[in-house]
Amino acid sequence: MKNIFFNAHHSPAGAFATFTLGYPDASGGFGIELGKPADHDVYVGLESVDGSAFELLPFFDDHNAGRERERYEVDAATHADTSSTAEGHLASDFIPDDSEPWITGFDHEQIRRDFQVGSDTWSAGDLTFTIHTSMPAIPDPDTASVDALRLPLLPAVAVEVTVDNRGCDRARRALFGFRGSDPYCGMRNIVGPNQIRGVGQGRRVAIMSADVDVRPGLGFQLADILRPKHPEDLDFGLGICGALTFDVPAGVVRTVRFAVCFYRDGIATSGLDGRYYYTRLFRDIEEVGAYALDHFDELTLASREADAVIDNSNLSDDQRFMLAHAIHSYYGNTQLLDVDGRPVWVVNEGEYRMMNTFDLTVDQLFFEMKLNPWCVKNVLDLYVERYSYRDQVAFPGEDSLHPGGLSFTHDMGVANVFSRPGYSSYERPGLHGCFSYMTHEQLVNWVCTAGCYLAQTGDWSWYRKQESVFRDCLQSLLNRDHPDANHRNGLMGLDSSRTRGGTEITTYDSLDASLGQARNNVYMATKTWACYLALEAVFEHAGEVGLAQTSSEQAERCAQSIVASADVDGRLPALIGEGNTAGIISAIEGLVMPYYMGLSDCISPTGRFGALVRAMSRHLRAVLMPGVCLFPDGGWKLSSTSDNSWLSKIYLCQFVAREILGIDGADITRNADAAHVAWLVDQKCGYHAWSDQMVAGHALGSRYYPRGVTAILWLDEGSRESKQEARAKTFVYHRNRNRKAKPVAAQPAA
């Protein structure tokens, strides 16, 4: 049995908000803009059949109860023996009672969870608790009407609580509530128009319902709300717990609808002054709740439709779980801002909260292209406008500088602070490891992301706006290979002057040099090859014959360099020509790009780059071995020399292995996936929802993270023919492009 008590995000789109739930104790709750769970007590429960107790799902901490009142009742707190006060009765009214034995948790064994991408359903005894989210496609705010934006950008999550009281001859009370943690504002009851009732904290988070007879209540502890001595006690403003309760008559099944709502008022970011886009659509959290409850059917329908996307796939149970889990975490990190009327799309980086980290953008690309291609363009544009820079480059160990060129920053800021133009929050000079510059990686990422965007949307009007950027990117890539065209090998050979004597790193910043060093890295090489292919295709379409030709030649040089580096067993060294012979799975990563740009011939073992594709197959087979790139449990180890392996990249490489290289089997799928699932739901790691950096199977970094949506690629796997057909429909670029010159990246292979 898989452990079901892991946290998952349940999030609207673009609100950087989450109802996180699933890990035991006060480990979930209602978070806005946090890099971790809010650690609220979340109360979901039902009175027992005999009325003697309340049984709750295990998402609260008994030890939190009862302490609050001590701050007010100084005498009572200091006189445990009440007889020592003169009159006794005053102090004894409120001797703190830490434990209410009639508030208990359901036995874990009694609890079932059905975790899907849209719905997450907990059931125990006669109680069922479902959180509904979906995978909304957000219309481009620049062209969509306000009405069309309200539902997809609604900062709320739908929740249903069902009580089956058919087996009971008395009414039973059920509850849904929480204990907040906002440092600035108190808890409150909400009594709105249209019968809306709610509990919330300040103006930021709230649970609301419009169902009849749902009662809001506040108290120092949950017990005060469930069994108030007087109805007025429910309005106790000093309460730090809030819950909505309702009664279910004997013999009936009742479902009550709740909206979990979020609202962050005012200007939320600095550097660029951004407010949440939803603040244009809803005046305050009450309006959010009213809209959500008024459109509840649409929300639950969207949840079911999301479930169906994965239900109708050919994925295994393990795959379904990981894809769903990753999508939950992705939405929790999304943030749509309004900066002086302009929409700005941000994906925050999980526990680190860096904004639009570019090496995540390039991986989340495949997910966003399916739902919100305009978000991809939005990010690319802001990178050009504000987060691009020009540098010089140097050979390792040399001081003399050569022309460099255009590149892009690692990120756009951190934790709602946009960094200054031309600089990320992350990169620093003089380093060889973590926090060094990722100049080449982000240059490649811009081109690959832009190439996919163009290929799949055919948005050539955008290309024309960014034409010079594409040209500058090519020149920058060339300069980073070798200042002398005759010595170019397609690989990155020089480091940015911004490193000030350091060395550039890759996205794998916390790994050793096998994946961490950018220069001559075979992971970077394959992505660079893909990048040249993108430029070739784009320039070709644009009639830039010379630039297309240059790009084509560089792609071929790069492929040759990679192929030539293989050892006698077919293994490619992590660092080409640098003596680092670690084996890295990520060598194959870049193959995904031509696939999604529709450049099928380029990834065919018999096509234009057949030698490279075959080299990749041989390499992967060589390293995907126990003790090399497989952990003892069957999980994938991205580098043979590091225990730090990243799930998002594993997902991507699994796709490449199966769909492009045709390598499948237990290692690729069943054994590995079982191990990966075990990592995620591990009793320690499960707190962090979906996490990326797994050190020997333990989530130690990149936790609470959005990047796992690379698993969306799995949905595109299948029989080659049907997939080709699907792609032919999807890949607008490929369909529309006006082919010229030589047929690089030509027809999809039959």
Place this chain on the structure above:
Amino acid sequence: MKNIFFNAHHSPAGAFATFTLGYPDASGGFGIELGKPADHDVYVGLESVDGSAFELLPFFDDHNAGRERERYEVDAATHADTSSTAEGHLASDFIPDDSEPWITGFDHEQIRRDFQVGSDTWSAGDLTFTIHTSMPAIPDPDTASVDALRLPLLPAVAVEVTVDNRGCDRARRALFGFRGSDPYCGMRNIVGPNQIRGVGQGRRVAIMSADVDVRPGLGFQLADILRPKHPEDLDFGLGICGALTFDVPAGVVRTVRFAVCFYRDGIATSGLDGRYYYTRLFRDIEEVGAYALDHFDELTLASREADAVIDNSNLSDDQRFMLAHAIHSYYGNTQLLDVDGRPVWVVNEGEYRMMNTFDLTVDQLFFEMKLNPWCVKNVLDLYVERYSYRDQVAFPGEDSLHPGGLSFTHDMGVANVFSRPGYSSYERPGLHGCFSYMTHEQLVNWVCTAGCYLAQTGDWSWYRKQESVFRDCLQSLLNRDHPDANHRNGLMGLDSSRTRGGTEITTYDSLDASLGQARNNVYMATKTWACYLALEAVFEHAGEVGLAQTSSEQAERCAQSIVASADVDGRLPALIGEGNTAGIISAIEGLVMPYYMGLSDCISPTGRFGALVRAMSRHLRAVLMPGVCLFPDGGWKLSSTSDNSWLSKIYLCQFVAREILGIDGADITRNADAAHVAWLVDQKCGYHAWSDQMVAGHALGSRYYPRGVTAILWLDEGSRESKQEARAKTFVYHRNRNRKAKPVAAQPAA
């Protein structure tokens, strides 16, 4: 030597914001809307003469350093032995270094503090650090211009850092910075126009300077900012520490000016939608900083003027200290809101954050009347409009209800949540102690506060608006005495129906019944007497002869009841006629009101209520004895039966004892004040800045509290003649009143 390491607020007016500093370790910092110190590391320091170290004031915690980077460098963190990673150099760049031995704290013995109401100056070695605040009078926003409001409502505090480098032949670096704790937003550097440089967190708090060559920097730890390897490292956006540094050339003295700024955007409160009034005056925190630095001279002048107010007084050092400390804490709790264009004045209740708690308002009255009388009116009006109610009343132990009347709630909400109309956040039915209703207390508080406001301002146009409220208050008081006029004794005899069988309490909610029970309480009795005097005087002025007469008679009945309750030793029982013979100092509290309403005859031992005044003197002399109402250390014990004694009330009663009852001596002043100071600066209690509830000398409740400004009364003590003269000038009401009928509350005694 007094312990100098206690926290004090340093706050602008009306921003609910504080730069709290003074307690060792990470115990102070920049708080907005908090009920406790922000617990930031605050960095204030100077390079040592030999350049080998940086010496800091002790307001940071060494253990906070260095942990942050581990979250990013997973491999480094998991491989303490770097040789176990393949390439070594990547991980070893950033092995966390928890301790930077060259960052040290000054020896505590080296540090001096000059704590005043305006300036708080720390000096150690060649470093001097001064925080400037003042006691701004805020013009009434309804009539003042925006320009007149900017300076008094500026949400910023001025700080000067002076380095005396005359004894050193090299340049030395100094610093001022912090490590923030906002859960939502990251730290940032600020590079503004006009040479402004700053470090801040999100858009809420920032330190800014416009002095030349002041450099902002961010880092995982302070060391990274003080000695960056590369200048660019100072822009490391992931830094959780921020500091401004500047260099002082050899041989010179340099003072650098800083503005500590606060800003809370958007709607801040719920229940009533309020935004900070200053958001009408300043667009964002950058604008606040620019204005503060542009008006720095005015800010430091205001600080010096505030200092002079106390310097020029006759207070003892202990008194000066407590008054200054209390004023600091008061401003930190003030909040001026804009609710749909209407100014709403709120004083938050320290650690509890209840809003405009009425039993605090009535004590803070004396302070506010000197500076901002319109604030008093503002609070009274909102109590009438939104936080008044009508009840019925019952005799103890009886179910049958009698007519009650108008009263007011205990508070207006808590922690930025305005409670619903007619209800406080605090009061609950069915109780006999803490959290019960304070119906009678708050009724008395409204009348006393309104009476003082009228007496001192002569604002009879306001009276005319609230005329019916005054009438209803009188009727309500009568009904709470006895339903049958023939049985009235001037005391509270019935409890509110809102208690639902419970009993009303007083502001002394956490004490035993000697002060906690309202009915028949001698503390409440004296205040009720004062309340009738206020009504008598007000109605008399208004020509309401009958009502004045009724009020007069009730005052006399009340006085007689009190006087008659004395035992053979002259001691008044805490509860008149209820067998509780505890001795309470607070019996004398109510005498302050006629004093400040200019009703001098009423508080003369030879005047109209001479018997009462003399009874009070005898009572106080009887209880102010070791083992009764004096703690062993000489501190005042408000009730003989409780160890919980409240400093704000002690201050007030000290004033009454000396100035009205003419009782002075070591017990009243020197011994007692020394004890009270020791309580406040106690090594444990000092964390909470000024605190009210002292249990046997330890601050266990009402910490971080605004109420201590009752000490402002001390400034009005002095020779009787000069004071009478001063009052004759101050008490506009008394001067202007159109005397009619019998001369109740007549001329000031000669």
